Amino acid sequence: MNATVSQTGKDLERAFLILDEAEHDVPAREALLDRAMGEGRRRKSSEKLRRGRIPSAGLAFAARGEDGTLLGTVRLWDIRAGRDGSGVPVPALLLGPLAVDPSAEGLGIGSALMRHAIAEAARLGHGAILLVGDLEYYARFGFSGEKVASLAMPGPVERRRFLALELRPGHLDDAHGILSPSGRRAASESQALRLTA
Template identity: 70%
Template structure:
């Protein structure tokens, strides 16, 4: 991890980030249910990060997105994708990205983070399916992989229904690309 630095993502990182996501997640990544919530939107303000190797190359990424958690309009964040270059798996890059993302979300006053992912991996950061029972993703997903972390106790109490995209929209031309 010593040769990796984590910084705020910039517009110049976009092509490298997309190439990393293709390498790490494969071609089916754009068909995921969580992608529907991200399409045409910008990440939540101040919550998009990249990890750079010693040569400056993007070797990891994480973003958080504004969503509304269900019918009663509970504001939350959707985390994802989290990806690390396959050559650096198990080097601590993903964990470092997660710790930073959660810490920044908390610092910025967000109340809860949701994601679809591997429960054993995300449990180490406090995520569980305990608060997602009445919530749903738009489109197909594996229910046991739908996890939440409350940054404020009780933030998801009473939340039910389908997640909806919220937050900043991309300019029309960028959203079409």
């Protein structure tokens, strides 16, 4: 599903289009992530849940400028949010990375990508989205730390930055334990590099 968004500033109008990510986006996406997040991005705890996996079906998006330039990216990944009270794995999504090219910050691209990703995840029937990020930014989309009190990342994380949004009320009520990957594995190491880096 695609969405067109126009952002108006003082004397600036900049339109961008949110599209499903395509394989030809990989080099531009990797360069954008390096610019926006730096070299340490591959050492984050979230990476343990993405490594060797493919993003959740239909949940990898790119924001492109009118000239086709990649301006932003967001992806969601299938995970298990621990187990419920009966010991059954709780399916959920992990959001990240969300990144906007530094040259396009302040134009609403990140917010548009977030709204689009959340709406698509809900439309596809997912129960919850988890992420590691600043509450000051993600609270506007409904994320909070309430539903992750009994959950943990598979590595170090600042607890106040571990957040969740339920798409179906009560989905995470009994969830407890450590997050683990559940998404489709990449068919090869080169595919994993193309799709998960």
